[in-house]
Amino acid sequence: MVLADAAVLAQQAPTGASSGEAVVFWVLGPLAVLGALGMVFARSAVHSALWLALTMLSIGVLYLAQNAQFLGFTQIIVYTGAVMMLFLFVLMMVGRDASDSVVEVLRGQRLAAGLLGIGFAGLMAAGLGRALVNVRPAPPLDPWSPQGGGAGGLGRLIFTDYLFPFELTSVLLITAAIGAMVLSYNGRGQPERRTQREQVRERLLGRRVSPLPGPGVFATSDSVATPALLPDGSVAPESMAEILDSTPAADLDEDRARVVGDPEPPTRALVGRRIPIQGLGVEPGAVPHQPGRNGGSDHGGPDSGGSENDGSESGGVRNGGPQNGGVRNGGAHTSNGGRGNGSAAPSPSEEVKR
Amino acid sequence: MTPTHYLLLSALLFSIGAVGVLVRRNAIVVFMCVELMLNAVNLTLVTFARVQGSVQGQVMAFFVMVVAAAEVVVGLAVIMSIFRTRRSTSVDDANLLKH
Numbered sequence: 062m063v064l065a066d067a068a069v070l071a072q073q074a075p076t077g078a079s080s081g082e083a084v085v086f087w088v089l090g091p092l093a094v095l096g097a098l099g100m101v102f103a104r105s106a107v108h109s110a111l112w113l114a115l116t117m118l119s120i121g122v123l124y125l126a127q128n129a130q131f132l133g134f135t136q137i138i139v140y141t142g143a144v145m146m147l148f149l150f151v152l153m154m155v156g157r158d159a160s161d162s163v164v165e166v167l168r169g170q171r172l173a174a175g176l177l178g179i180g181f182a183g184l185m186a187a188g189l190g191r192a193l194v195n196v197r198p199a200p201p202l203d204p205w206s207p208q209g210g211g212a213g214g215l216g217r218l219i220f221t222d223y224l225f226p227f228e229l230t231s232v233l234l235i236t237a238a239i240g241a242m243v244l245s246y247n248g249r250g251q252p253e254r255r256t257q258r259e260q261v262r263e264r265l266l267g268r269r270v271s272p273l274p275g276p277g278v279f280a281t282s283d284s285v286a287t288p289a290l291l292p293d294g295s296v297a298p299e300s301m302a303e304i305l306d307s308t309p310a311a312d313l314d315e316d317r318a319r320v321v322g323d324p325e326p327p328t329r330a331l332v333g334r335r336i337p338i339q340g341l342g343v344e345p346g347a348v349p350h351q352p353g354r355n356g357g358s359d360h361g362g363p364d365s366g367g368s369e370n371d372g373s374e375s376g377g378v379r380n381g382g383p384q385n386g387g388v389r390n391g392g393a394h395t396s397n398g399g400r401g402n403g404s405a406a407p408s409p410s411e412e413v414k415r
Numbered sequence: 416m417t418p419t420h421y422l423l424l425s426a427l428l429f430s431i432g433a434v435g436v437l438v439r440r441n442a443i444v445v446f447m448c449v450e451l452m453l454n455a456v457n458l459t460l461v462t463f464a465r466v467q468g469s470v471q472g473q474v475m476a477f478f479v480m481v482v483a484a485a486e487v488v489v490g491l492a493v494i495m496s497i498f499r500t501r502r503s504t505s506v507d508d509a510n511l512l513k514h
Contacts, residue, residue, distance in 0.1 A: 090424045097428050097451055101435035106444050113447045116428070120454050123421065129461045129473050132480075136457075139480060144450065144487050151491045152443055155498045166507050171438045178434030185426035193419045199468025214470040215477065223474055230481045237485035244492035247499060 085126045093119035106152050114145045128201045131212035273299050421462040429455035442494050442504045446487070453483045 096116030103109045117140040124133035165171060202210025209217045219227050264270060289300035428451060435448030457476040464472025498504050 086420060086424075090420070093424065094427055094431070097431040097435075100444070100447060100451065101431060101439065106441050109444050109447055113451060116451060117454060120428075120458055123424075123458060124461050127421070127461055127465045129464065129476075132457075132461060132473055132476055135477070135480060136454075139484060140450075140454070144484060147487060147491060148443065148447060151495060155443070155495060155504055174434055174437035177437070178430045181433060182427055182430035185430065186423055189419060189422050189426060193417075193422060196418050196466060198418055198465045201465075202468065202470065210470070215473050218470055218474050219477070223478075226478060230478065233482065233485050237488045241488045241492040244489070244496050 082126050085122065089119040089122050092116075093123070107149065110145060110148045110152060113148075114141050117141045117145065128211060131215050269299075418462045418466050422459060425455045425458040425462070428452075428458070440505045440507055442497070442506050442509075443491075445506060446490055446494070450483065450487065453479060 093116045096112045096114075096119065099112035100109045100116065103112055118137060121133050121136035121141065124130075124136055202214060204210040204213055209215075289297040291297045432448045432450075432452035432455060435451070436445050439445050439448065457479055460472040460476040460479070462472075464470060464476075494504055497509055501508055
């Protein structure tokens with residue numbers, strides 16, 4: 062049937078188009094109609110999408126047959142490539158098995174719709190058939206003409222006469238992309254907001270009720286390596302990073318020397334009690350300090366390590382008593398040692414000025 | 416083989432798409448029918464561009480394609496958000512304004 066039509070129309074070829082185009086039309090035109098009918102009547106939505114892909118592919122080839130090469134390939138790439146796959150994606154996400162309901166909400170609506178469609182098609186066909194008799198296509202555009210033909214002419218028009226609408230389409234596309242993101246955002250991806258009650262409950266059931274002491278609290282330095290001190294002057298073990306706490310200070314000497322260039326440790330630093338400090342510039346003959354005075358290092362009390370009798374209790378003021386960190390450090394206090402052999406130990410008056 | 420054939424084919428496809436919009440209940444299928452109608456109009460534009468011997472009609476078809484692409488993206492996002500709230504893509508179920 063189709064071939065017969067094609068043969069009949071091939072004889073009309075001199076009047077309008079080539080016989081090759083007639084073959085293309087009479088093969089792809091019925092395919093397009095078949096795909097459209099299949100789309101409407103397929104029960105599964107996925108089948109509908111595949112039928113529509115067939116229709117769009119056929120229409121794309123018909124564009125090619127009508128000297129609209131650019132549009133033909135755009136049709137294939139954009140519609141059958143992108144749009145239909147987007148449809149399929151959404152179908153897979155949104156109830157693929159949700160079959161169409163057969164319940165007629167409005168009585169006789171389908172019959173009326175069918176009649177309306179047939180009537181519309183009849184009207185269009187009759188009107189077109191009577192109005193457009195003997196229409197001849199214009200000779201195809203010369204691609205090398207100044208106006209350009211095919212894709213070249215299309216591009217020239219888009220970028221000259223239709224430049225502003227073309228730029229508006231970019232606005233449209235950006236708006237559509239943002240709109241799609243906003244509409245399809247489902248609010249997930251953020252953690253649930255915890256209520257105050259849940260937070261308090263978790264904290265009270267946990268290991269520690271009070272907040273953890275931060276490094277450097279009540280200490281002379283805000284370095285991470287400086288532990289916090291408890292009110293009695295002892296080192297709060299929670300405030301020390303474990304890696305720092307468990308590393309012997311001697312192991313760090315090399316790094317420190319490379320960074321600072323001076324083996325002398327920071328004179329005001331406190332060191333956690335679990336670190337036996339050796340070799341941090343303590344002179345072998347350094348006088349061991351009185352336990353009650355060692356806390357002066359925290360305060361940087363006047364010459365706390367240099368001489369034994371002028372420190373008094375100045376360090377203890379901040380450490381909250383004589384039972385300060387020096388006691389728990391088990392003597393050999395680093396900073397004191399470092400200060401002890403420093404030749405430029407400041408005099409009390411200088412220190413006060415600082 | 417005259418341009419009239421293309422126009423008749425286009426009218427037929429448009430009618431089928433219109434009937435599909437009217438009879439189908441699945442919102443996605445309705446959307447596909449709208450796409451088919453747009454394609455039918457594009458075919459008309461391309462055919463008339465050929466009849467006129469200019470590419471103005473192709474420019475129109477090109478813009479229709481761009482707008483259709485944007486429309487598909489937003490429309491499918493709307494359908495997805497409707498599905499998320501009502502667990503259905505049937506156009507009969509989205510009747511909140513009726514009650």
